[in-house]
Amino acid sequence: MKVEGDKLKEILALIESIKDPEIGISIVKLRMIDSIEDNEDKITVNVKLTVPGCPLSSTIEKDIKAALKSQGYADVEVNFGFMTKEELEDIKNVIRKERISMPESIERYEKKKIKHIIAVYSAKGGVGKSTVVKLLSQTAKSLGYKTGILDCDISGPSIASLFNIKKQAYANESGKIMPNVNEGISIIGVDMLTNVEAIIWRGPLVSSAIKQMYNDTEWGDLDILLLDLPPGTSDAPITVFQSIPVDGVVVVTTPQELSNIVGKKTLVVAKSLNIPVIGVIENMSYFVCKDCGAVNYLGKSDEKIDLPILAKLPFFMDSNPTEESKSQLKVAIGRIINTKK
Numbered sequence: 001m002k003v004e005g006d007k008l009k010e011i012l013a014l015i016e017s018i019k020d021p022e023i024g025i026s027i028v029k030l031r032m033i034d035s036i037e038d039n040e041d042k043i044t045v046n047v048k049l050t051v052p053g054c055p056l057s058s059t060i061e062k063d064i065k066a067a068l069k070s071q072g073y074a075d076v077e078v079n080f081g082f083m084t085k086e087e088l089e090d091i092k093n094v095i096r097k098e099r100i101s102m103p104e105s106i107e108r109y110e111k112k113k114i115k116h117i118i119a120v121y122s123a124k125g126g127v128g129k130s131t132v133v134k135l136l137s138q139t140a141k142s143l144g145y146k147t148g149i150l151d152c153d154i155s156g157p158s159i160a161s162l163f164n165i166k167k168q169a170y171a172n173e174s175g176k177i178m179p180n181v182n183e184g185i186s187i188i189g190v191d192m193l194t195n196v197e198a199i200i201w202r203g204p205l206v207s208s209a210i211k212q213m214y215n216d217t218e219w220g221d222l223d224i225l226l227l228d229l230p231p232g233t234s235d236a237p238i239t240v241f242q243s244i245p246v247d248g249v250v251v252v253t254t255p256q257e258l259s260n261i262v263g264k265k266t267l268v269v270a271k272s273l274n275i276p277v278i279g280v281i282e283n284m285s286y287f288v289c290k291d292c293g294a295v296n297y298l299g300k301s302d303e304k305i306d307l308p309i310l311a312k313l314p315f316f317m318d319s320n321p322t323e324e325s326k327s328q329l330k331v332a333i334g335r336i337i338n339t340k341k
């Protein structure tokens with residue numbers, strides 16, 4: 001039963017002094033308490049976080065439980081949801097009123113003049129994400145789409161070396177980063193920015209570097225911007241989903257890894273933010289014997305996952321994709337472009 005009236009006031013008063021650990025303002029003031037339920041003496045507090053997957057949620061949970069238990073509420077449960085974009089705008093006003101600085105984590109960036117922002121993700125490192133980003137960008141370009149890549153891998157960027165880019169990017173007169181244009185594709189990564197230190201190292205955190213690269217780059221009109229994410233073990237993919245207006249996620253796996261993507265926290269967060277997971281590109285799926293042409297699959301690829309397979313790419317014997325791969329990648333780009341949020 002939903003708690004209302006005086007009892008609601010009483011419980012809110014008990015938790016009013018609990019502050020969001022990052023923002024430093026009361027969780028009640030920030031309207032993070034969505035609802036409170038009382039079912040047979042069990043109190044359930046439903047909290048809306050500003051940041052999905054927020055590592056500090058356990059602190060909030062602990063504080064709420066302690067505050068209520070100290071007043072005799074023995075059985076307390078805390079559930080977490082996320083704020084909508086509109087709700088976040090509201091709390092920004094509360095923060096402004098308190099005259100404290102806006103925390104990085106609740107900043108949301110605009111779509112700019114980019115039609116489709118697609119994050120390429122893998123649960124595991126080294127499965128061929130960056131390679132797939134390169135192939136997808138070249139395919140999109142060959143189909144006439146204005147294409148860009150943002151290398152979101154801060155600790156191990158690899159797009160520049162995949163495209164053999166040696167040039168540094170530069171900032172224009174208004175302080176915007178001008179991406180490197182290679183094969184007609186606009187590319188930016190942290191390794192191209194050692195010349196523009198002042199822009200990029202404003203914040204020491206990986207997340208702020210990604211956000212700044214997205215936001216401070218002059219992308220111009222793009223049909224598609226591919227985000228090469230670092231592997232799924234870090235918080236960087238979640239930061240990307242929270243702050244960049246991503247239209248869809250493409251997952252890269254190898255056949256052996258296919259079953260491991262189900263239930264990955266990153267994908268759960270994407271879905272909770274209404275970002276569609278468009279499908280899977282299975283990389284190093286098979287190899288073709290160069291002597292006899294026989295196709296040899298490298299793992300069982302018929303795992304039951306409820307995501308469409310966008311393409312199956314072979315183990316390339318040289319760095320050039322086969323004709324079959326090129327046509328599969330074209331179909332994949334078609335599906336990516338046609339995904340509606």
Ligand SMILES: Nc1ncnc2c1ncn2[C@@H]1O[C@H](COP(=O)(O)OP(=O)(O)OP(=O)(O)O)[C@@H](O)[C@H]1O
Binds near residue numbers: 130132231316
């Ligand atoms: N289909 C393929 N055939 C042959 N080699 C491949 C294929 N895909 C990727 N590779 C090779 O596998 C290695 C890892 O690929 P890549 O860097 O694209 O993976 P990644 O998922 O982006 O890695 P990280 O998680 O470190 O960013 C590279 O040496 C790349 O050349």
Ligand SMILES: [Mg+2]
Binds near residue numbers: 129131153
């Ligand atoms: Mg990579």
